[in-house]
Amino acid sequence: MPDIKMLAARDARNDLPAKKVLAMPERQWRVRASPSVTRSKNPIRETLASITANAPSTSKAVINLGLGDPTHYPLHAPPAAAMAAVNHALHSGRANGYVNGVGSAEARAAVVAYHERWDKVSYDISDIVLTHGVGQALDLVFSVMIPPASVExxxxxLPRPGFAQYSALLANLDAEIRYYDCIEEQNWEVDLDMLNNLCDEDTRAILLTNPSNPVGSNYSREALEAILAIAEKHKVPIIADEIYGHMTWDGPFVPMASLSQSVPIITLSGLSKRFLFPGWRFGWVAVHDPLGVAIELKRGMAVWGNRFMGPNSLIQAALPTILATEAEWFNEVTDKIKTLAGIVYEGINDTPGLSCTAPQGAMYAFVKIASGAFPAFNNDVAFSTALYREEAIFVLPGMCFGAPGYIRVVLATPSDIMGEVMARIQAFSQRHFKE
Structure with missing residues (x-):
């Protein structure tokens, strides 16, 4: 039987005036991007859009020397056997499924054979991780090597001048970026004292680009050995971005891993540049670890590889054939770039207010704008914008690479087009040059 007192108390409460309900503010949408997105902007793409926002004032055909895409004109026909191998993989029907996150055993074995053939460095397939181009290789290595700032x-x-994507990929990791200078008067080799002074107990890696984008240098064996000595002293591994490896003409390319007896070398390479397949987005990481001190890093890379389940399965199936491309084909490509380098070097150094060191490798010339020589333009961006507007020549300003006061010229056109480029740049410079 209900408790009469409790019922009475309940009825008494119900007779009380209702409490006033406070109106809650209307909720607003809060769909936001991380602040790291802004920090991760690629200055090359942004600058490209800025310079080309307005059409040239001339009727001359636009010549694009801004993006390092060797297929734009194109520079050279791709290896026929490589194309056939991808076609075979497609029509075989046996390359349509998922593959191991670090890449198939057959494809990684092909990378091992490639480096043995060209670099004279021995790897095991466990040292290789296949990636969606060198861009993703960089992202993978950075993500595995660099802890959150809240943890450590x-x-x-990083080199300066250097490739803009390095800092863009590091932006969301909150790592401190320290730039070491490359010295133009020394063929753009590294300022060794500066590199040594920048290393400390928190340094996770030294990144080296050789041959260099954007300056077109090819480091000597002695220069590389000096860098290795600094890395050994501070016990810091080296990330060797060698996507332009063996694309040299004034001296042999020396792979960093071929020199190291102790320092872990994390080599990045791929098909974009030397093989002229940038759109295939295929690269790899090769870890040379003579003392076995980078086991944890290799395990981490294997874990990270499974986040994306490896790059394109068709290219993986064709990779043994692609990487077996004959030396003669590479020599033809390099000879063309060498010819373009000569045209640019002579043309630029005959132009008032401009100069450049002789390119030795990769596919770039880095051109210096003499201070005060072009008073109509207050920086390299203004110079590049006016060159596009007046002569329909698109180049990237040095600020994209941490080196204001320069422009980068891509060496990937037919030689007659490059001759036309030099004629237009000289005409432009003569109009605006002031003693």
Missing amino acids: KANIL
Whole structure:
């Protein structure tokens, strides 16, 4: 039987005036991007859009020397056997499924054979991780090597001038970026004292680009050995971005891993540049670890590889044939770039207010704009914008690479087009040059 007192108390409460319900503010949408997105912008793409926002004032055909795409004109026909191998993989019906996150055993074995053939460095397939181009290889290596800032302090050493994507990929990791200078008067080799002074107990890696984008240098064996000595002293591994490896003409290319007896070398390479397949987005990481001190890094890379389940399965199936491309084909490509380098070197150094060191490798010339020589333009962006507007020549300003006061010229056109480029740049410079 209900408790009469409790019922009475309940009825009494119900007779009380209702409490006033406070109106809650209307909720607003809060769909936001991380602040790291802004920091991760690629300055090359942004600058490209800025310079080309307005059409040239001339009727001359636009010549694009801004993006390092060797297929734009194109520079050279791709290896026929490589094309056939991809076609065979497609029509075989046996290359349509998922593959191991670090790449198939057959494809990684092909990378091992490639480096043995060209670099004279021995790897095991467990040292190889296949990636969606060198861009993703960089992202993978950075992500595995650099801890969150809330967990541990870390810094990484990057070259200046250097490839803009390095800092863009590091932006969301909150690592401290320290830049070491490359010295133009020394064929753009590294300022060794500066590199040594920048290393400390929080340095996770030294990144080295050889041959270099954007300056077209090819480091000597002695220069590389000096860098290795600094890395050994501070016990810091080297990330060797060698996507332009063996694309040299004034001296042999020396792979960093071929020199190291102790320092772990994390080599990045791929099909974009030397093989002229940038759109295939296929690269790899090769870890040379003579003392076995980078086991944890290799395990981490294997874990990270499974986040994306490896790159394109068709290219993986064709990779043994692609990487077996004959030396003669590579020589033809390199000879063409060498010819273009000569045209640009002579043309630029005959132009008032401009100069450049002789390119030795990769596919770039880095051109210096003499201070005060072009008073109509207050920086390299203004110079590049006016060159596009007046002469329909698109080049990237040096600020994209951490080196204001320069422009980068891509060496990937037919030689007659490059001759036309030099004629237009000289005409432009003569109009605006002031003693």
